[in-house]
Amino acid sequence: MKPVAFKYLKPATVEEATAFLAEYGSEAKILAGGQSMMPMLSMRIARPSVLVDINEIAELTYIRAADDAVAIGSVTRQRRLGDDDLVAEQVPVLASALKCMSHPQIQNRGTVVGSICHGDPAAELPAVAIALGAELTACSQAGTRTIPVAEFYRGYYRNILEPDELVSEVNFPAMLPGCGWSVVEISRRHGDLALAGVASLVAFAGEEIDHVRIACFGLGKAAHRLVDAESLLKGQRTSSELFQEVASLVSSSVKPMDDSHASAEYRRALAAELTQRSLFEAIERAKQGAAS
Amino acid sequence: MSIPVPFKSKYVGQSVKRVEDPVLLTGRARHIDDLEFPGMLHVAFLRSPHAHAKIISFDVSAASALPGVECVLTGAELKEETRPLNTMPGIASGWSGYAMAADKVRYAGEAVAAVAATSRYIAEDAAELIQVEYEILDAVVDPEQAALPESALVYENQESNVLFERNYTYGEPDRAMKEADLVVRENYRFPRVSGNPLETVGVIARWDSVADELTCWTNTQSPGGSIRGSFVNPPGRDQITAQPHGGSFGTKMGALLKYEITAALLSRLCDGRHVKYIEDRMEHLLASSTHAWDRRYEAEFGFTSDGRCTVMKVRLLNDVGSSCENSAPSMCWKPLVMLTGPYKVQHFEYDMAAVVTNKTPEGAYRGYGVPPHTLVIERLMDKAAVALGMDAAEIRQHNFIQPDEFPYKTPTGTEYDSGDYPAVLQLALEKANYEGLKAEQQRRRDEGRLVGLSVVFGIEPGGVWAMTGPFRDWLGGMGAINPESAAISISAEGTFDVELFYALEGQGQPTFATQIIADYFGVTMESVRVSQSDARNPAPSMGPAGSRQAVVLTFALIGAADKLAARLIRVASNLLQTPADQLEIADGSVQLKGGQGPTLPLGQIAATMTFRPDLLPDEIEGNPQVTYTWRANRPVDTEGSPYLSYANACHVALVEVDRATGQTSIERYVIADDCGTRLNPAMVEGQVQGGVAQGIGATLFEEYVYDEYGQPQSVTFADYLMPSIYEVPMTEKHAFVTPSPLTALGVKGTGEGAIHVTPAAIFCAVNDALAPLGVELEHANAKPERVWQLIQQAANI
Ligand SMILES: Cc1cc2nc3c(=O)[nH]c(=O)nc-3n(C[C@H](O)[C@H](O)[C@H](O)COP(=O)(O)OP(=O)(O)OC[C@H]3O[C@@H](n4cnc5c(N)ncnc54)[C@H](O)[C@@H]3O)c2cc1C
DSSP states (O other), X not given: OOOOOXXXXXXXXXXXXXXXXXXXXXXXXXXXXXXXXXXXXXXXXXOOSEEEEOTTOGGGOOEEEETTEEEEETTOBTTHHHHOHHHHHHOHHHHHHHHHSSOHHHHTTOBHHHHHHHTOTTOHHHHHHHHHTOEEEEEETTEEEEEEGGGTBOSTTOBOOOTTOEEEEEEEEOOOTTOEEEEEEEOSSTTSOOSEEEEEEEEEETTEEEEEEEEEESXXXXXXXXXXXXXXXXXXXOOHHHHHHHHHHHHHHOOOOOOSSOOHHHHHHHHHXXXXXXXXXXXXXXXXXXXX | OOOOOSSOOSSTTSOOOOTTHHHHHXXXXXXXXXXXXXXXXXXEEEEOSSSSEEEEEEXXXXXXXXXXXXXXXXXXXXXXXXXXXXXXXXXXXXOOOOXXXXXXXXXXXXXXXXXXXXXXXXXXXXXXXXXXXXXXXXXXXXXXXXXXXXXXXXXXXXXXXXXXXXXXXXXXXXXXXXXXXXXXXXXXXXXXXXXXXSSOOEEEEEEETTTTEEEEEEOOSSTTOOXXXXXXXXXXXXXXXXXXXXXXXXXXXXXXXXXXXXXXXXXXXXXXXXXXXXXXXXXXXXXXXXXXXXXEEEEEEEEOTTSOEEEEEEEEEEEOTTOOOSXXXXXXXXXXXXXXXXXXXXXXXXXXXXXXXXXXXXXXXXXXXXXXXXXXXXXXXXXXXXXXXXXXXXXXXXXXXXXXXXXXXXTTXXXXXXXXXXXXXXHHHHHHTHHHHHHHHHHHHHTTOEEEEEEEEEEEEEEEOEEOGGGGGGGTTOOEEOOEEEEEEEXXXXXXXXXXXXXXXXXXXXXXHHHHHHHHHTOOGGGEEEEEOOSSSOOSOOOSOTTOHHHHHHHHHHHHHHHXXXXXXXXXXXXXXXXXXXXXXXXXXXXXXXXXXXXXXXXXXXXXXXHOGGXXXXXXOXXXXXXXXXXXXXXXXXXXXXXXXXXXXXXXXXXXXXXXXXXXXXXXXXXXXXXXXXXXXXXXXXXXXXXXXXXXXXXXXXOOOBOTTOOBSXXXXXXXXXXXXXXXXXXXXXXXXXXXXTXXXXXXOOSSHHHHHHHHHHHHHHHHHHGGGTOOOOBSOXXXXXXXXXXXXXXXX
16 A cells, blocks of 8 residues: 655646646646545555645635635635635535535545545535536646536546646535525445435525526436436426426436445435435525525 | 452542553554664565466566565465464364465465565565466355355365364254244344454564574564464574554454564565564455454244243354464354353254355454354344244343353353343343333334334353363364463562553553552552563463453452562561561551551562562562462363353344435444443443444444455445444443452453444344334345345335
8 A cells, every 4th residue: 555656746836836737747646635646546546657736835725705606726625615604605505515525634634626626426526516507727837727517527537637737726606595405415424425415406486496406426427417307396386296206307317336335226216315305405495595 | 339359449440541541542652563673674465366366477577676675475485485374273274375375366365475675665566566377266255155066166175165064952952943832033144344453463573594583573462472383494483572552353363474474484585684564454454364254144943932942043154265274263163152142042053164265264353253143142032022922122031041040051061150131131121211212113113214123132251261161172172271460569669560461452451450459459550550561471371352351360460469468468477577367458558457556568568578688587589579370270171161251231222224225323222231340330331332333333334245256345444334433322331230259359251242242233123123114134234225125125015
């Protein structure tokens, strides 16, 4: 359990970091909080010859208000999602996601952006980011571009970043006023990656569902939106029949995998159950929000 | 609580803080990986990716050429220099390989070559460069298939994969079964699990050819061993020393041998440089020879119509993995000492078979085979209760050995020392508000929820004093004593130094040793210091195993204290010109019995012995230090009991199973237990809580899974799920005390009791939750998907 030898670089600025990435290209890997990277290095699953440690880039540690959004720099630790006022006010769903995730020790090191970049199919933050319509800012020496998280993944643990690109920020649009939310999952133990999970956002116009976003995790090669389920709900009044219909649609449309923790069949059953639980909770919150 | 102690007890019986904790918690204990030696080399292993394969060839040229590599040793080379790993004395030889695989690999993860290099990093780089050509063989994975004649053989020199078969029959089980009014039967599986201490195993070897001496620093749990016999050209002498270790649970017994042998040989090949190997966590999960209790059971119990159990038949098939390289398969025998549990049953058949398969070898685990056996007994008691319309508590009360029947001789010849099972059960029921829980369960069941309640009972053999009775079988008919020693010295300042002869492991023996010695001599705990030797020059000791230290070390400590006290009084008698029989020790002094007259501080007596022996007659030994080795005064070669004390406990658990997901949550967990005198109640509770955690682990989370090719699926902590503080409820613990008449101070063992009973408590509760659905879980690991599948099955009935 010792990594193969690598060159260790510790840039102090984004400019320096992108210069290193330009120089070493696909030989290099970025090290953020290390909570996934260090085990991969130790198990020799990742064997980069250059490691670019971005932890000392001070300019990347922030949570700040942007236009109708909350912008989070890529060295910001996951733990901040649980204690930041701006997050609590504008994107409270992120704090709910954190409650399902790992343990304080890991959240104190792991970064928000690192979790999204790593793209574990069972991770909470990618799904929540997709439900929120979040965007990443990727930068390289050639310039910067914006990538919606929904378009970021290309299959199992793969994303569309170029080898010379670094994600500097994730931008979470503020939730609509009165929007209810929910992140639910089934994991074997507290803090484990999920066997299956569903994140949802629901806002009403009167009695009808006006805005709905559902994304799932642990139920395919990457987190993804459940657009068909959303269409069934949009414009409808809530009813348990409707939820059941949505749940069975989700259960039959997701493509989960088999592993030693759970079969695909079981995960599908969880998907149906979690869809319902998530919708109930989000609607409950939306109604409470409307009442208060 | 009154303690039957021969001294005024100020500390004994109190929950004083553990004296060893400051050192452990501030990281100052010197664990094996803390040791550094100049020029020390580090070992990495190349491990087989295949479960079963012939080794055709090795090519180590690239690995040897890597800068920093000092030696590459293949399994084939090791075989020339060593003997096969020890097998169990009572079993024919030829059921184990060498410290590394030479001609063929028998489990995925088995070491095939080792590298010694200037750093572990380089050693791992080099291990990757070793080329091994394999010819893949059919893997033997399923233990039932393994026993069939057509199965591939794990050992070609054997006729089959059946390691041993034994049948122990007591009374007339066949007749009793025929005559039974009710017969309940079921098949069970227990998951393959293991201990996972914070610290894995490690060894540093130095084979000094000039001095003709091999030294191994290890974190072994069993002190005083020798590995000379493992080598074709052995060193003149060897020393195995033990560092303090970060927990063991049995993993630091036999599993170390293969690493000691390999590291030793590498040291010899590297001109006597120190060679260190520290197992990493993946290696521990994959290949540590510590997996335990991969068991299948067929069990059948007979009852009278009024709920009395008359006969038990238990058939065990134990998958020992690829070898019996340590004596772990003897875990099949331990249930013989508590075969009928707390129940009075005269007819019993215990039929056991062990097979080898292409999986990681079995190793010792806390409880040594009793937990699955208890689970089988308790679950069948529940089944009978349901069939007879009795309550789970009632059927147990009905079958208990009664308090006036102790000492109670079980069918196997074991003698239970003492206890009051009905009272312990009653205490648990009262504290749990059992009737209230039953009402709550019914209320929620009426809402369609799956709520389970269990009341289970277990026996904990403790204080293993000898390999006798049923254990003699696997020792080839021989008995053997398991002694324990303690040394005490007193300084001129009146402070005491106590030495124990095994390494610090964490259970708390230094604390109760301090309590006992302080009370014995009437001094403060601060004036007693306990150290644990590294077993370099040991007095006889077996170390911690078999719930024994509270029992045997208490004997050893009091024996040593008596010996020292007699000597101090003898000196005092001389100095005070008073007959010895009129003197006693109290409050750190020798005084006249009854407290009148002059007193002589113990320190002053020690000072006289040390600095003014001229004042003493010649026949008084002037050494204020004694060593005492305790051994039970009992015949070894008998059918008797290998254990002195039989603690017992009742666990009551309330669980709810989520219908949609199959997940079990534990809502209440109440324990009443009787481990005799509690030397330190907080430490007893610590042992209990830890055992509960391991029991919950085995029944809800932990499981070493292999696929059909024998590929291990649980090689990281993301896959082998240890329960954490979130999954293990803080249990409610209640004490009932029946002092053992056979032990010093009336103590009974307490290290294993909770892991014995917890699996049964969880398993029975989950099954009770599923009862309204008419389905039953046979696999003792209630993994959510397994339970969910049963729920689906019920929906489709
Ligand atoms: C015990 C344990 C439990 C866990 N439980 C959970 C859980 O329940 N849910 C969950 O979601 N996660 C869980 N994790 C994973 C954890 O959240 C990781 O922290 C996260 O996946 C990665 O974030 P990081 O900052 O540590 O990134 P690193 O581990 O440093 O990097 C991860 C990957 O992302 C890349 N990367 C990181 N930052 C950037 C960047 N700015 N630009 C481009 N690429 C980048 C790296 O190159 C690497 O490939 C757990 C981890 C552990 C050890």
